Amino acid sequence: MRHLFIRDGILLRSILVTILAFVLVGIATVAYTMQIAREQAEQQSRVRLEQLLDTVQSTLRVACFVKDRELAREVASGLLSNTEVLRVTIHENGQILADVQRGNASPISGNEPRGSLMRTIHSPFIESDVIGRIHLTPDPAVIEGRIRDDIIDRTLQLAWQLALIAGAMVVTLLAFIIHPISAMSRNLHRMDPTAGDRLPVPPGHGNTEIGRLAGDVNALATRLVQALEEEHALRLRGELDEQKYHAIFNNAESGIFIVERGGRIASWNPALARLLGIAGAEEFAGELQLTALSWEKPEAVGELIAGVFATKMPATLDALLLRPAHAHRWLNLVLSPVGNDILQGVAHDVSALKEAEAAARRQAMTDPLTGLANRASLEQQLQSRIRQHHQHPGSGFTLLHVDLDKFRLITEGVGVPAGDEILRAIAGRLSATVKSNDTLARLSADIFAVMLQNLNDDETIDKVIERLTGSLRQPYLIDGSPIQLTASIGITLFPSDGSDAPSLLRHAELACDKAKASGGNQSAFFDPTLAEAAEQRRHMENDLRQAVREQQFVLYYQPIAELANHRVAGAEALIRWRHPERGLIPPDHFIPIVEQSGLINEIGLWVLETACAQLAAWQAAGSTHYLSINVSGRQIPHGLPPAAIADALARHGVEPGRLAVEITEGILLNNISEAQSWLHAVQQLGIPVYLDDFGTGYSSLSYLKRFPLDTLKIDRAFVQDMQPGNSEHSLVEAIIAMARSLGLKVVAEGVENAAQMKMLGAMGCHYGQGYFLSRPMPADEFAESAKDIDRRLAMPDDGR
Amino acid sequence: MRPATCALLILALLTGSGAQADPVVVVPARLGVEKLSHEEVTNIFMGRFRALPSGAPALPIDQPPGSPLRTLFYQRLVNKDQASINAYWSRLHFSGKATPPLQASSETQVIQQLLTRPGAIAYLERSQVDARLRIVFEFPP
Numbered sequence: 001m002r003h004l005f006i007r008d009g010i011l012l013r014s015i016l017v018t019i020l021a022f023v024l025v026g027i028a029t030v031a032y033t034m035q036i037a038r039e040q041a042e043q044q045s046r047v048r049l050e051q052l053l054d055t056v057q058s059t060l061r062v063a064c065f066v067k068d069r070e071l072a073r074e075v076a077s078g079l080l081s082n083t084e085v086l087r088v089t090i091h092e093n094g095q096i097l098a099d100v101q102r103g104n105a106s107p108i109s110g111n112e113p114r115g116s117l118m119r120t121i122h123s124p125f126i127e128s129d130v131i132g133r134i135h136l137t138p139d140p141a142v143i144e145g146r147i148r149d150d151i152i153d154r155t156l157q158l159a160w161q162l163a164l165i166a167g168a169m170v171v172t173l174l175a176f177i178i179h180p181i182s183a184m185s186r187n188l189h190r191m192d193p194t195a196g197d198r199l200p201v202p203p204g205h206g207n208t209e210i211g212r213l214a215g216d217v218n219a220l221a222t223r224l225v226q227a228l229e230e231e232h233a234l235r236l237r238g239e240l241d242e243q244k245y246h247a248i249f250n251n252a253e254s255g256i257f258i259v260e261r262g263g264r265i266a267s268w269n270p271a272l273a274r275l276l277g278i279a280g281a282e283e284f285a286g287e288l289q290l291t292a293l294s295w296e297k298p299e300a301v302g303e304l305i306a307g308v309f310a311t312k313m314p315a316t317l318d319a320l321l322l323r324p325a326h327a328h329r330w331l332n333l334v335l336s337p338v339g340n341d342i343l344q345g346v347a348h349d350v351s352a353l354k355e356a357e358a359a360a361r362r363q364a365m366t367d368p369l370t371g372l373a374n375r376a377s378l379e380q381q382l383q384s385r386i387r388q389h390h391q392h393p394g395s396g397f398t399l400l401h402v403d404l405d406k407f408r409l410i411t412e413g414v415g416v417p418a419g420d421e422i423l424r425a426i427a428g429r430l431s432a433t434v435k436s437n438d439t440l441a442r443l444s445a446d447i448f449a450v451m452l453q454n455l456n457d458d459e460t461i462d463k464v465i466e467r468l469t470g471s472l473r474q475p476y477l478i479d480g481s482p483i484q485l486t487a488s489i490g491i492t493l494f495p496s497d498g499s500d501a502p503s504l505l506r507h508a509e510l511a512c513d514k515a516k517a518s519g520g521n522q523s524a525f526f527d528p529t530l531a532e533a534a535e536q537r538r539h540m541e542n543d544l545r546q547a548v549r550e551q552q553f554v555l556y557y558q559p560i561a562e563l564a565n566h567r568v569a570g571a572e573a574l575i576r577w578r579h580p581e582r583g584l585i586p587p588d589h590f591i592p593i594v595e596q597s598g599l600i601n602e603i604g605l606w607v608l609e610t611a612c613a614q615l616a617a618w619q620a621a622g623s624t625h626y627l628s629i630n631v632s633g634r635q636i637p638h639g640l641p642p643a644a645i646a647d648a649l650a651r652h653g654v655e656p657g658r659l660a661v662e663i664t665e666g667i668l669l670n671n672i673s674e675a676q677s678w679l680h681a682v683q684q685l686g687i688p689v690y691l692d693d694f695g696t697g698y699s700s701l702s703y704l705k706r707f708p709l710d711t712l713k714i715d716r717a718f719v720q721d722m723q724p725g726n727s728e729h730s731l732v733e734a735i736i737a738m739a740r741s742l743g744l745k746v747v748a749e750g751v752e753n754a755a756q757m758k759m760l761g762a763m764g765c766h767y768g769q770g771y772f773l774s775r776p777m778p779a780d781e782f783a784e785s786a787k788d789i790d791r792r793l794a795m796p797d798d799g800r
Numbered sequence: 801m802r803p804a805t806c807a808l809l810i811l812a813l814l815t816g817s818g819a820q821a822d823p824v825v826v827v828p829a830r831l832g833v834e835k836l837s838h839e840e841v842t843n844i845f846m847g848r849f850r851a852l853p854s855g856a857p858a859l860p861i862d863q864p865p866g867s868p869l870r871t872l873f874y875q876r877l878v879n880k881d882q883a884s885i886n887a888y889w890s891r892l893h894f895s896g897k898a899t900p901p902l903q904a905s906s907e908t909q910v911i912q913q914l915l916t917r918p919g920a921i922a923y924l925e926r927s928q929v930d931a932r933l934r935i936v937f938e939f940p941p
Contacts, residue, residue: 062891066847070895124888125842125878 011170011178018169022162030155037150041143045084049117049136052082061124064092064132072097079136086139090121092132102139180210184217193221194228255347259335263291263305266342275331275347277323290345296320301333308335308343318350330354367442369420370427378441378449382501385451389495398461400450401490401508402430402468405520407446410483418478422485429471434464449508458525465489465523486521488512497526510534541597543579544590548602552578555610556776557627559786560747560769563761566793568786570626572662572769573611574776575603591632600632601639608640608648614779615659616652621783628660628690633667637674642681649685656686660711663689665697668707676707683708690747695735704742712739716750716770722759729759736763823873823923825937828915831856836936842877844921846888847898852919860901861913861922869907873923876939 053060056075063071076088076098087101117136123129180202191197198218205211249256255272257265265288273280276293291302297319304317314336321329332350335343365377373381385397404426411419423446430440430448439451452464469489475482490512498504507526510533515524547553557571577585594600611629618625631640649656661682667675679689688710691703696715703709714735721728732748739746748760751770760768774785825841827833833852836844843849845860852858863870865882874885889900902917904910907928914920915932929935 059891062888066892066898068892068895068897070897071892074895125846125880126839 009178010181011173014173015166015170018166022166026155026158026162029158030151033154033158034147034151037147037154038143041146041150045138045143045146046117048082048084049138050119052079052085053117053119053134053136057121058124060090060121060134061131064090064097064121065124067092067095067097069097073100076100084138084142085136087135087137089135089137090132091134092121097132176208177210180205184210184214188217191221193225255331255345257345257347258338259290259305259343259345261309261341263289263302265290265345272347275329275349276321277326294322294324296322296328304333304335305343308337312337318354327351370424370442372427372448373439373441375441375443375449378439378443378451379501379505381439381451382504385453386494386500395454396494396496398452398455398464399492399494399504399508400452400465400468401443401492401505401512402448402450402472403488403490403512403516404446404472405486405488405516407485410485414478414483421478422476422483425476426472426485429474430468433467433471443505449505461491461493465491469521469523488515488520489523490515490526491523492526506534507531537593540590540593541599544577544594544597544599547577547579548599548606551606552580553603553606554578554778555607555614556778557614557782558769558776559774559782559789560628560767561773561789561793563757563765563768566790568625568773568789569767570628570658570660571782572776573607573614573627573629575607575630576776595632595634598634600634604631604635604640605644608645611659612648612652612654615654617779618783619654619658623783623786624658625786626658626660628662628688630662630692631667633664633675636663636667637678642678642685645682645687646685657688660688660690662692662713664692665694665699665703668703669698672706679708683710695731701738704744709744711745711747711766713747713749713769714765719748719750719756719760719770720752722756724759732760732765733763736760736765740764821926822876822939822941823869824926824929824935824939825921825923826914826929826933826935827852827921829932829934831919831934833934833936838877838937841937845877845901847892847900852921857919858921859917859919861910861917861920862901862903863910863923864904864906867907869923869925 056078059071059075062068063075072090072092076090077100079085079088080100080102085102088098089096089100090098116138119134119136120130121132121134123131183202184199187199191199198221199214201211201214205214249269252269252271255269255275257268257272260266268280268288270280273284278284278288290305291298293301295301300317301319304315308315314334316332316334318330318332321331323329328351329349330351330353332348334346336345338344365373365380367374382399389396407419407422410422423442426448427440427442430450434440434450434452437453439453441449441451443449450468452461455461455464469487472485472487475484477483490508490510492498492504492508492511494504498507507530510530511524511526514527514530515522518524554576556574556576558574559568559571561567562569575587575591577587577590579585591600594603607629611627615627618627645659645661646656648654649659663679683689689708690711690713691707691709692713693715694712695718704712712735714732718728718732718735722732723729736746745766747767747769748756748765749769751757751760751768751772753772756770757768757772773789777785825836831852833854836853840849840853844852844858850858850860863873871882874880874882878885880888892898902913902920904913904922910922910924911928911933914922921936924933926935
């Protein structure tokens with residue numbers, strides 16, 4: 001039981017409170033009881049005295065009426081015999097008839113004692129007549145005694161009632177609260193919630209507060225156990241994560257570190273220590289300031305830190321770390337905010353990258369072959385020079401565009417390595433010729449540029465050009481044999497010929513083109529009309545692109561007649577441009593541009609397609625006419641692959657022998673082996689190959705043997721000027737004879753009259769083509785015209 | 801004494817039936833008392849005072865016991881019957897302080913005593929009053 005009376009325990013407290021409450025209740029009750037008891041005692045005493053008086057009333061009346069002292073005394077003595085009465089006084093109209101008092105009491109004087117009784121005495125005969133009064137003084141000691149007894153009784157009663165209640169309460173408390181609670185407490189001490197122990201509900205407390213408390217405790221225990229388990233799992237996972245991250249941190253190749261607001265590095269990994277060449281975080285003595293490291297620009301690092309703190313956005317910086325005894329090191333720093341006052345930093349060694357970048361930049365600026373500046377570098381220098389001029393206007397400069405004449409032929413002859421050697425030699429000669437502050441550049445294979453500083457009067461320029469060309473003209477010794485070389489030079493002046501680098505370069509090139517077009521080995525100043533022409537060409541090029549898109553081209557057909565049987569055998573397809581504003585444009589106005597711009601391939605394929613379609617149409621109409629199409633050197637070999645021709649023929653169902661291709665000597669000159677294999681492939685398809693404009697160029701007889709040709713077309717120049725007996729006549733005759741001996745057919749172009757026709761026929765020429773037969777015409781006129789020609793030719797000795 | 805009582809009762813019945821008028825209180829005319837109040841008469845006859853208003857001692861005289869007049873008188877005076885009056889007096893008997901009225905043996909003796917004894921006061925029938933006597937109190941009708 002000792003544990004029930006824990007100091008400050010419920011039982012002790014309850015008992016104390018109960019006792020205190022009972023004492024208070026007792027005191028209040030006793031006080032109240034005393035008051036009530038006194039009043040009751042006095043009331044009862046009065047009632048008894050009144051009753052006592054009633055018994056002697058008539059005698060009193062008589063005694064008073066006759067003023068009989070004897071009788072009055074007798075009555076008073078009788079009253080006094082009652083123990084409660086202390087004194088009796090009888091008055092008759094102011095005169096005391098009797099005054100008796102209990103012997104042992106001290107005479108009462110002065111104030112009427114508490115509870116004393118006075119009654120008037122009436123005449124026995126006249127009720128309204130008051131004749132005297134009687135005073136009856138009760139004995140207070142007797143009343144007090146009564147009261148005392150009463151109070152003692154009630155107090156005793158109250159005391160045992162309260163004691164009973166208190167006892168009951170204690171028992172109840174013990175049985176229903178203290179005992180279960182202390183049992184629970186004992187169980188709780190022994191309980192191990194993690195082992196699954198739970199608090200048993202005390203017997204009989206299934207639905208009481210105690211029972212619910214036990215339930216709550218169990219629920220709490222369950223939750224706590226759950227929380228503990230979760231926490232434990234979390235901690236385990238956290239430890240694992242931490243180990244993992246620690247390993248990453250320690251083994252990372254990148255430097256990882258934490259920077260505080262002041263720039264202090266709070267912690268860093270071994271990789272950073274290696275990168276910075278400092279001790280590890282554990283051994284490092286003192287504070288490590290990021291900005292205090294030996295950066296080339298510490299203020300940039302400081303700004304990076306401040307910037308990241310200000311914007312709360314990650315930022316990066318490549319900073320050069322100066323290391324006295326070692327090579328300088330480029331570090332890429334990435335700082336990201338991870339809290340209000342902390343940045344997480346990562347540092348990479350980007351020295352190799354920076355080195356590579358620098359090398360690439362150097363490479364980008366120089367020409368590897370000659371070591372001269374390249375085009376980009378020249379442009380940059382031009383721009384900076386122009387900027388300088390705008391800031392401090394002074395004398396301008398001169399830009400030369402130097403293009404070697406026919407260098408390609410030379411490399412083809414001597415080989416690329418020897419060509420490179422020549423280029424290096426040229427670079428050396430140019431350097432020797434110009435001043436040290438002038439700039440030399442190699443723009444492409446055989447094109448050089450020279451920027452002559454502070455030079456823009458024509459006379460001096462002429463002198464410099466003279467020196468340059470003279471120097472370049474000296475023979476180059478390759479494998480002991482001298483090689484002669486000339487150059488075309490375009491000259492532009494800044495600021496008069498162009499205000500920016502691109503236009504200066506373009507204008508110099510235009511001037512050079514003009515020099516080259518004039519035969520090369522000379523120089524030309526830039527002339528604004530050149531730019532105008534170039535502009536027109538550019539315009540034309542745009543129009544042509546649009547023409548290709550909108551199919552503004554059309555094929556015209558010029559009949560070719562077989563002289564032996566006086567019939568149209570076929571036609572040459574000639575392209576025309578139906579310009580929406582300028583009308584029909586002949587090919588010589590636009591084909592050069594088409595060839596330069598690369599549009600030639602698209603147009604060539606369109607021509608092939610259209611020609612095949614036309615052949616198919618003729619075939620369907622029962623005609624046996626063949627058709628030849630012109631192929632430019634630019635289309636060989638990839639612009640018009642033999643496979644594409646085969647495909648077109650197959651798609652349109654055209655026999656290969658009815659399509660012919662016309663090429664010029666230029667094709668054979670450009671790339672002999674490629675041209676050869678292309679021609680072989682085409683001939684393999686069964687397509688005849690015509691050599692156009694024969695007699696105007698080299699007209700090398702070796703071509704005729706080396707290339708698989710079927711037909712020669714004699715250039716109109718010879719045919720037109722043919723007169724019996726003149727040299728043209730002999731030349732044509734010789735060509736025809738030669739061709740026939742080689743097994744080649746011959747087409748004479750530019751036949752303009754019957755006489756020519758007749759002469760050609762006499763020479764044994766196979767075919768004729770020209771205005772005498774017909775001009776080139778659209779497809780829809782061709783059939784009619786061919787019939788007409790056939791008719792005309794059939795008539796012997798046409799009058800025309 | 802029994803035959804006498806019977807005789808008195810008969811007499812009383814006779815006289816009573818003959819003349820039942822209220823008694824009047826009289827004193828000798830020479831006494832010099834004019835009037836008495838009902839209270840004064842009661843005080844004198846019931847033993848409270850034995851004096852006249854003038855201060856002269858008063859001597860009340862009762863009619864003989866059994867007299868109808870006596871009964872009537874007390875009935876009218878204090879509204880009590882004869883037994884109550886007797887009990888009253890017997891209660892005072894032992895103290896000796898107050899004494900009942902002088903008791904005449906007959907009606908004639910009443911008048912005789914009235915005339916002879918100083919301060920005598922008595923009640924009579926009105927018809928018995930003559931010049932020697934003076935009515936000092938009459939019961940209101």
